[in-house]
Amino acid sequence: MQLIEHHPILQYQHGKKVKFIFDGQEMEGFEGEPIAAALHANGVRILSYTEKYKRPRGFFCAIGKCSSCFVVVNGIPNVRSCITPLEEGMVIETQRGHGTFHKEVQDGEH
Amino acid sequence: MNTDLLVIGGGPAGLCAALEASSFGCKVVIVDESLSLGGQLIKQTHKFFGSSKEFAGTRGIEIARLLTQEIMNKKDNIEVFLNTTAVGYYADEKTVTCMKSEQDFFSVNPKKIVIATGALEKLLPFVGNDLPGVYGAGAVQTLMNVYGVVPGKRVLMIGAGNIGLIVTYQLLQAGVDVAGIVEYAPRIGGYWVHAAKIRRLGVPIYLRHTIKKALGSSWVEGAIIQAVNEKGEWYGEEKRIDCDVICLAVGLSPTCELLWQAGCEMNYVPELSGYVPKRDETMRTTHPDIWVAGDASGIEEASSAMIEGKIAGLSVAHSLGRVDDSSFKNKLGEYWQELDLLRGGETAAKIRNGVKKVLVKSSEDSSMNIQYCAQSKSQVQVIQDQDFCSGVLPEKMVESITPPLELWSRKKGGLVVIECPQSIPCDPCHTSCPTGAILPFKNINDLPKIDYSKCSGCALCVASCPGLACFVIDLTEDEKAAIKLPYEMFPRPNIGEEVECLNRKGEVVAIGKVIRVQEPRKDKTVVVHVTVPKELAMQIRAIRVMKHG
Amino acid sequence: MDEEIIVCRCEEVTLKEIRDAIRSGHTTIGELKRLLRVGMGPCQGRGCREIILREISQITKTPFEKLNPGRFRPPVKPIPMGLLKQKVSQERSD
Ligand SMILES: Cc1cc2nc3c(=O)[nH]c(=O)nc-3n(C[C@H](O)[C@H](O)[C@H](O)COP(=O)(O)OP(=O)(O)OC[C@H]3O[C@@H](n4cnc5c(N)ncnc54)[C@H](O)[C@@H]3O)c2cc1C
Ligand code: SF4
Ligand code: SF4
Ligand code: FES
Numbered sequence: 088m089q090l091i092e093h094h095p096i097l098q099y100q101h102g103k104k105v106k107f108i109f110d111g112q113e114m115e116g117f118e119g120e121p122i123a124a125a126l127h128a129n130g131v132r133i134l135s136y137t138e139k140y141k142r143p144r145g146f147f148c149a150i151g152k153c154s155s156c157f158v159v160v161n162g163i164p165n166v167r168s169c170i171t172p173l174e175e176g177m178v179i180e181t182q183r184g185h186g187t188f189h190k191e192v193q194d195g196e197h
Numbered sequence: 198m199n200t201d202l203l204v205i206g207g208g209p210a211g212l213c214a215a216l217e218a219s220s221f222g223c224k225v226v227i228v229d230e231s232l233s234l235g236g237q238l239i240k241q242t243h244k245f246f247g248s249s250k251e252f253a254g255t256r257g258i259e260i261a262r263l264l265t266q267e268i269m270n271k272k273d274n275i276e277v278f279l280n281t282t283a284v285g286y287y288a289d290e291k292t293v294t295c296m297k298s299e300q301d302f303f304s305v306n307p308k309k310i311v312i313a314t315g316a317l318e319k320l321l322p323f324v325g326n327d328l329p330g331v332y333g334a335g336a337v338q339t340l341m342n343v344y345g346v347v348p349g350k351r352v353l354m355i356g357a358g359n360i361g362l363i364v365t366y367q368l369l370q371a372g373v374d375v376a377g378i379v380e381y382a383p384r385i386g387g388y389w390v391h392a393a394k395i396r397r398l399g400v401p402i403y404l405r406h407t408i409k410k411a412l413g414s415s416w417v418e419g420a421i422i423q424a425v426n427e428k429g430e431w432y433g434e435e436k437r438i439d440c441d442v443i444c445l446a447v448g449l450s451p452t453c454e455l456l457w458q459a460g461c462e463m464n465y466v467p468e469l470s471g472y473v474p475k476r477d478e479t480m481r482t483t484h485p486d487i488w489v490a491g492d493a494s495g496i497e498e499a500s501s502a503m504i505e506g507k508i509a510g511l512s513v514a515h516s517l518g519r520v521d522d523s524s525f526k527n528k529l530g531e532y533w534q535e536l537d538l539l540r541g542g543e544t545a546a547k548i549r550n551g552v553k554k555v556l557v558k559s560s561e562d563s564s565m566n567i568q569y570c571a572q573s574k575s576q577v578q579v580i581q582d583q584d585f586c587s588g589v590l591p592e593k594m595v596e597s598i599t600p601p602l603e604l605w606s607r608k609k610g611g612l613v614v615i616e617c618p619q620s621i622p623c624d625p626c627h628t629s630c631p632t633g634a635i636l637p638f639k640n641i642n643d644l645p646k647i648d649y650s651k652c653s654g655c656a657l658c659v660a661s662c663p664g665l666a667c668f669v670i671d672l673t674e675d676e677k678a679a680i681k682l683p684y685e686m687f688p689r690p691n692i693g694e695e696v697e698c699l700n701r702k703g704e705v706v707a708i709g710k711v712i713r714v715q716e717p718r719k720d721k722t723v724v725v726h727v728t729v730p731k732e733l734a735m736q737i738r739a740i741r742v743m744k745h746g
Numbered sequence: 747m748d749e750e751i752i753v754c755r756c757e758e759v760t761l762k763e764i765r766d767a768i769r770s771g772h773t774t775i776g777e778l779k780r781l782l783r784v785g786m787g788p789c790q791g792r793g794c795r796e797i798i799l800r801e802i803s804q805i806t807k808t809p810f811e812k813l814n815p816g817r818f819r820p821p822v823k824p825i826p827m828g829l830l831k832q833k834v835s836q837e838r839s840d
Pocket of ligand 4: 149150156167168169170
């Protein structure tokens with residue numbers, strides 16, 4: 088994992104190490120830390136491909152505001168991976184295109 | 198769920214609002230969408246500016262810890278929901294709907310609401326700006342400072358405001374290479390001392406440049422930058438920068454959706470970085486049950502966010518009849534005095550103007566005699582020098598910071614040299630000095646003034662100054678000068694070790710020898726004593742440990 | 747170059763599309779939303795609204811402060827449809 092080993096100011100207190108699956112591959116991360124951080128530490132930068140132009144997307148704000156970091160977690164799409172804590176055994180997938188739900192909600196706008 | 202007060206956002210503003218209101222017996226619910234309390238503070242590894250009376254000289258993470266502890270001590274009155282987003286305000290039912298863990302859904306019916314939702318990173322339009330690897334500065338900070346994940350190998354920073362400058366320094370601390378900082382304006386926007394810190398470690402700042410393109414097909418593999426003229430047109434040659442992360446630090450905008458939804462009257466105020474609600478001096482918006490505090494009310498900084506939070510909490514308690522009128526007015530007056538002090542300096546002129554545009558007088562306040570947004574009288578001198586504008590002290594200014602030679606050359610232990618030429622709200626140099634050599638500040642925005650006859654060379658100021666702008670130089674040896682300088686990198690040098698000595702632009706100008714390493718404040722800023730050639734004493738301002746082995 | 751710059755990340759709308767639409771008379775956020783779906787994605791226009799307003803301001807020579815930023819409706823966050831239904835049914839059973 089790409090973790091910072093030495094820091095002049097900080098001491099990192101990581102939680103329990105857990106295993107999860109990303110696109111069929113087993114990976115390790117720390118329980119309770121955001122999914123996006125765990126994926127990045129495993130070298131995963133692409134979290135989704137966009138609907139129209141199939142462009143790769145990673146996270147951007149990491150505080151839950153930009154919705155750039157959607158992944159599919161245990162079958163549920165549009166999960167903001169930057170603020171969703173990692174759990175043992177989670178099955179995470181790269182999201183392709185829009186998930187199914189949020190469009191319906193948005194269409195109610197007008 | 199019913200409660201007296203719902204605080205949306207658990208950053209410094211929200212936490213202070215909650216603490217203040219609960220201190221008057223209000224029942225408070227705090228919701229925050231992140232995984233811990235503290236907001237932006239949990240990623241700030243640097244020491245904060247501001248008044249020592251508040252938290253100046255303390256690292257952001259430490260402030261977050263202290264505030265969270267206080268909240269935990271008030272468990273009876275304050276209930277906290279983390280990983281919980283306030284998703285909507287439904288005016289008819291006066292209900293806030295919240296979503297926990299992206300799944301569970303509940304609603305809160307509070308009597309009053311404080312919106313302290315902080316800010317969101319601004320985007321910049323350029324080719325490839327949506328590639329993985331183009332990250333907001335806050336995201337980079339979260340990744341490395343909260344979760345200890347390496348954000349990348351080499352970062353290009355866009356924006357030389359305080360955030361861009363600070364995050365650059367933090368990247369260096371985490372051992373990540375920074376290719377440079379690109380800044381559209383002809384001068385850095387952040388505090389000068391923050392720029393000086395990274396310039397002396399060799400990071401270039403490209404003024405009047407901007408990013409044109411992120412290179413790469415799956416993720417960032419480089420960037421194209423180019424100079425711009427006064428009209429904003431491209432000119433000159435394109436430069437290719439190798440990097441795997443492009444970090445955007447081009448400003449924050451207040452998070453205002455809930456305020457719009459609630460029908461608060463909003464104004465676009467460029468000085469406060471976006472749409473912000475009109476508010477009275479108690480931070481109450483035009484909606485009678487909704488208050489605002491912190492970055493959501495206009496982008497500023499943590500110290501003012503905390504005071505705004507306290508004001509909002511106090512005023513909520515007052516509106517619920519938990520505080521009597523006279524203590525309310527007294528406290529409000531005190532808080533405003535603190536705010537005015539913070540906003541008194543040269544760098545806060547913008548904030549003062551912005552706040553004036555949205556501050557409306559409340560009806561209940563006619564009897565009060567408080568001067569909101571008082572102007573300070575400090576004279577602002579704008580220095581145009583090219584080096585100065587990017588955080589390097591120009592040759593011609595060195596004399597003005599040089600101690601008187603006849604005293605200095607004989608003074609065992611050395612004398613202090615302070616490189617802090619810009620008026621900012623900050624005073625730990627004075628408060629840390631045990632001898633009174635750094636004179637008392639009349640206004641927290643004053644530049645430090647020195648009585649050299651009192652300086653003992655103890656270097657306590659060196660360890661305390663959040664701008665890393667204090668040095669002590671001893672000239673009493675024959676050929677060598679000893680410099681005591683602040684050091685916050687990894688690894689720490691050992692006594693007797695040879696280190697590279699860097700000038701204000703980060704160029705290696707000598708090899709020095711470490712003679713002592715101390716940590717006077719036990720807060721991880723060490724003071725390294727290094728001997729250097731005497732003629733370079735007023736040039737060397739940083740050291741770098743040479744690669745071991 | 748404009749056609750390569752994505753302004754609205756959620757709905758993948760380019761700077762060129764936005765400029766063309768403004769030039770052909772769609773000069774409010776509301777109209778652009780209907781035409782291009784900008785700002786209709788899950789982030790609710792948090793990233794792009796300001797960039798689009800700045801374009802409108804420049805092309806129509808209207809001061810930024812005078813522009814209408816459009817409407818903000820709950821939810822602020824993309825709520826999975828199931829959850830909204832849950833709320834409705836909960837309210838009914840209350
Ligand atoms: C790199 C950097 C360096 C800085 N350095 C300094 C410094 O040296 N000195 C200084 O004084 N200040 C500094 N600041 C500024 C300071 O951190 C901020 O001004 C301050 O944190 C603002 O406080 P806040 O409470 O308004 O917002 P925040 O700290 O942003 O907190 C807002 C909170 O609200 C939550 N939230 C948002 N929306 C919702 C919602 N809908 N539902 C639930 N929760 C929500 C967020 O998760 C967050 O926790 C710095 C900022 C940065 C980014
Ligand atoms: S070196 Fe010591 S005595 Fe001199 S100014 Fe600094 S703190 Fe004061
Ligand atoms: S020298 Fe004093 S005023 Fe300047 S940054 Fe350091 S502590 Fe603050
Ligand atoms: S990265 Fe912005 S919402 Fe997750």
